[in-house]
Amino acid sequence: MRRASTLASSVLSRTLATAHGGVGVGVATSIAVHHNQRLLQVALYGSSSSSGASYTRWWSKSPARVLSLGVAGALISVAAAQEVHAKEPPPPELVPKDVVLYQYEACPFCNKVKAFLDYYDIPYKVVEVNPISKKEIKWSDYKKVPILMVDGEQLIDSSAIIDKLGGKIHSDKRADSKSDNDEEKKWRGWVDNHLVHILSPNIYRNTSEALESFDYITSNGNFSFSEKITVKYAGAAAMYFVSKKLKKKYNITDERAALYEAAETWVDGLNGRDFLGGCKPNLADLAVYGVLRPIRYLRSGKDMVEHTRIGDWYTRMENAVGESSRIKA
Numbered sequence: 138m139r140r141a142s143t144l145a146s147s148v149l150s151r152t153l154a155t156a157h158g159g160v161g162v163g164v165a166t167s168i169a170v171h172h173n174q175r176l177l178q179v180a181l182y183g184s185s186s187s188s189g190a191s192y193t194r195w196w197s198k199s200p201a202r203v204l205s206l207g208v209a210g211a212l213i214s215v216a217a218a219q220e221v222h223a224k225e226p227p228p229p230e231l232v233p234k235d236v237v238l239y240q241y242e243a244c245p246f247c248n249k250v251k252a253f254l255d256y257y258d259i260p261y262k263v264v265e266v267n268p269i270s271k272k273e274i275k276w277s278d279y280k281k282v283p284i285l286m287v288d289g290e291q292l293i294d295s296s297a298i299i300d301k302l303g304g305k306i307h308s309d310k311r312a313d314s315k316s317d318n319d320e321e322k323k324w325r326g327w328v329d330n331h332l333v334h335i336l337s338p339n340i341y342r343n344t345s346e347a348l349e350s351f352d353y354i355t356s357n358g359n360f361s362f363s364e365k366i367t368v369k370y371a372g373a374a375a376m377y378f379v380s381k382k383l384k385k386k387y388n389i390t391d392e393r394a395a396l397y398e399a400a401e402t403w404v405d406g407l408n409g410r411d412f413l414g415g416c417k418p419n420l421a422d423l424a425v426y427g428v429l430r431p432i433r434y435l436r437s438g439k440d441m442v443e444h445t446r447i448g449d450w451y452t453r454m455e456n457a458v459g460e461s462s463r464i465k466a
């Protein structure tokens with residue numbers, strides 16, 4: 138009992154302390170994607186990139202069958218093939234050999250890095266950090282996640298990590314027009330300076346949403362059994378109050394309206410394109426997708442998809458990013 142109350146007060150004080158640091162981090166901003174729901178969603182909406190790959194194989198291996206479908210069928214097949222947006226693996230010599238991500242499963246910044254690694258099909262191992270003890274990153278002077286170890290080099294800060302890896306594997310970027318690069322940069326800044334700040338007030342908006350969020354966090358994070366129970370209730374209660382403070386800090390009056398407005402702003406920014414990057418995602422698409430991924434199947438994410446036009450783009454991103462390239466331990 139004493140241990141539980143000590144834990145509760147430690148969770149509470151850490152949660153309140155870290156919330157001042159920005160988006161309400163640690164136990165705080167940890168938010169979630171539910172894998173079963175994701176699988177169900179992929180099943181409902183059709184192809185993931187792996188099903189896209191099998192579609193291509195079927196096409197190339199059975200030309201006679203394709204012909205037999207007739208002109209109309211072939212046209213439909215071509216249109217469907219164009220709908221499939223595949224990953225962009227870099228040439229093998231540019232793929233780092235050993236990549237380890239220190240993360241909280243539900244942290245938006247960590248999910249941003251994961252969206253990048255998954256889309257570029259870079260294999261990585263994951264070390265889930267305990268947000269209370271942080272013993273897994275004791276060796277580092279940097280006390281936040283994500284931390285990405287790339288062939289022995291420590292990289293910190295999600296956007297800096299993506300810049301560094303992106304610069305290495307995407308050298309053709311220099312060939313893109315300056316206005317494309319400026320647009321991508323502007324939206325990546327919008328994600329870090331605006332979008333992430335709207336998330337916490339939404340997922341901890343009321344007691345039931347705060348509990349839903351912490352249920353995911355504690356089910357997927359690295360917690361001991363007793364931490365799981367305490368963190369779920371103490372964390373949810375603390376974040377409910379912290380999210381009110383965050384609303385004030387970031388001048389948000391109606392958090393849902395702010396989320397919907399952000400989703401609409403993003404869709405307007407797409408300006409009719411499949412992705413901000415045109416026919417394939419760029420780093421801004423990956424950043425928006427990455428930070429939204431943890432909330433997509435929580436109440437707030439479902440509401441966002443129901444009440445805005447972001448759903449089609451989100452589904453295209455799910456298909457493009459496809460399966461995770463995470464190496465299972």
Ligand SMILES: N[C@@H](CCC(=O)N[C@@H](CS)C(=O)NCC(=O)O)C(=O)O
Pocket residue numbers: 155159162163164166167241244245246268280281282283293294295296
């Ligand atoms: N600017 C950093 C922010 C990273 C950040 O705030 N991470 C949170 C987790 S979502 C964290 O580690 N907070 C410190 C803590 O848990 O004590 C980035 O983009 O990587």
